[in-house]
Amino acid sequence: MLNRYVELLKEIQQEKDNPVNINSRVMLVDGTNFYLRCFMANPVMNDNGEHLGGSLGFLKSLASYVKTFKPTRIIITFDGKGGSKRRREVYSDYKGNRLAPKSFNRAEIFENAEDEDASMKHQFVRLIQYLRCLPVTVITADHIEADDMVAYLTTNVLNTKSDNVMLVSDDKDYLQLINSKVNVYRPVEKRLYKLEDVKERFKVPAENYHLYKVFIGDSSDNIPGVPGIGPKTAEKIPILQENRVIGLNEFLSYCEDKKDDKLYKKILEHKEVITRNYKLMQLHDVDISGTHKLFLIDKFNEPVSLINKNEFLQILTTDKGYAYINDPITFLNIFNQLNIFALGTNNNNS
Numbered sequence: 001m002l003n004r005y006v007e008l009l010k011e012i013q014q015e016k017d018n019p020v021n022i023n024s025r026v027m028l029v030d031g032t033n034f035y036l037r038c039f040m041a042n043p044v045m046n047d048n049g050e051h052l053g054g055s056l057g058f059l060k061s062l063a064s065y066v067k068t069f070k071p072t073r074i075i076i077t078f079d080g081k082g083g084s085k086r087r088r089e090v091y092s093d094y095k096g097n098r099l100a101p102k103s104f105n106r107a108e109i110f111e112n113a114e115d116e117d118a119s120m121k122h123q124f125v126r127l128i129q130y131l132r133c134l135p136v137t138v139i140t141a142d143h144i145e146a147d148d149m150v151a152y153l154t155t156n157v158l159n160t161k162s163d164n165v166m167l168v169s170d171d172k173d174y175l176q177l178i179n180s181k182v183n184v185y186r187p188v189e190k191r192l193y194k195l196e197d198v199k200e201r202f203k204v205p206a207e208n209y210h211l212y213k214v215f216i217g218d219s220s221d222n223i224p225g226v227p228g229i230g231p232k233t234a235e236k237i238p239i240l241q242e243n244r245v246i247g248l249n250e251f252l253s254y255c256e257d258k259k260d261d262k263l264y265k266k267i268l269e270h271k272e273v274i275t276r277n278y279k280l281m282q283l284h285d286v287d288i289s290g291t292h293k294l295f296l297i298d299k300f301n302e303p304v305s306l307i308n309k310n311e312f313l314q315i316l317t318t319d320k321g322y323a324y325i326n327d328p329i330t331f332l333n334i335f336n337q338l339n340i341f342a343l344g345t346n347n348n349n350s
Contacts, residue, residue: 020072022304022341023161027071028153030169031078031138032146034058035127037170037187039120043109046320051109054123056324059130061187063334069166069185072341073304076131077149080142086287087145090279096222126319132305133312134335135342139299144292147171151283152293154182157300166192171220173213173281178206203235207245210284214277223280226270233263248278304342307332 035058042053066074087094110116131138139149150167154177158165165182167174174184175198184193191197198206215234217225239246239254246254252271258264267274279287309332316328325331 020341022073022345023158025070025072025164025166026158026162027065027069027074027166027168028150028158029062029074029076030146030150030167030171030174031076033169033171034061034076034187035078035124039123044324045109046323048320050319051119052123052319052321052324054120055127055130055319056321058127059331060325063331065168065185066334066338070337071166072338074136074338075153075300076136076138077146077153078128078138078140079146080140080144082143083145083148085143087280091223091276093222094280126315129315130312133308133315134332135304135306135338137299137302137304139296141292141295144288147173147283148286148288149296150174151177151286152288152296153300155284156293157297173210173218173283175202175206176208176210176213176283178209202231204240205243207243208240210278210282211240211246211251213281214274217277218281221280223277224273225277226267226273228266229270237263245284248275248282304338304345306342307335307339 035054038057038061039054042057043051044053044056045051062074065071084095110119128138140146141149147169150169151174154165154167159181163181167177167182167184168187169184170186170188172186175193178184178193178195178198180195185191186193195206198204198209202209202212204212212231212234215226215229216231217223234240239251252268252274255264255267259268309329312332313328316322316325322328
């Protein structure tokens, strides 16, 4: 026991000597992607037979990540109204596969697609209410998708303010943002991707994963790839192996210089598809307005909300969610460290 006290004293002294600020280890969550995954993966219901897997599944997973990764701050972004409009102007069938009625094989929970859709909307509203009771930053804005918010905050705000950033999403597009300070956690794989992991799995460095993705397309967003060019072919393009971000114009110029080669001739034949996919997929320099950029910076700089135990318990009681979060006080205690960082920052700003 004495040894443990000595260790604690050392830890306290280290924190005094090397104070950690609220943005030291930021967890940035693509809330839209994460919520949809939780909704589909968790068949949890309350005593009334109401599905709670989306809202409470999100909260439980978030709490487990807090325990595992110990972030100093959490920022959660959600698609705003009309968020996909810009990309649909580039490609009208963008996410077209998501407009059809959903099929989650949940006949035992939902009577029909309309019932399922109503539950999804209701739980989303509920989730926002729960999150307002926790020490997290929630950001949504009309006409911007969650991935654009995550990308802008990562490349233009946290790049100078944070020592470590972890993006949470199953969307592989985020892999292009990985660098020495930025990692990506994919819940579906339960895997944290770092620079070496992208190179090992996809045979291209993270900096140029966006161009690799341009060739293979993205079935989840209904974006077709380049005909005749698959992953194995993309791996053989030397410029994609460079450890720096290659832009569209530089890449096309590179191909022009080698257009006598059969591969590069084929690439140039599909220049329009490549250009379209690049506009849809690249996240290094997102196409959002200056007003939206200022909005994101302002939201980032706002004081972080604190734990509101009473309101959280009231909502959970109304939802009859105790069967899933059976010890809400212990659950809320998981967020205490985040609350301390938020409280310290709020006091400094006051």
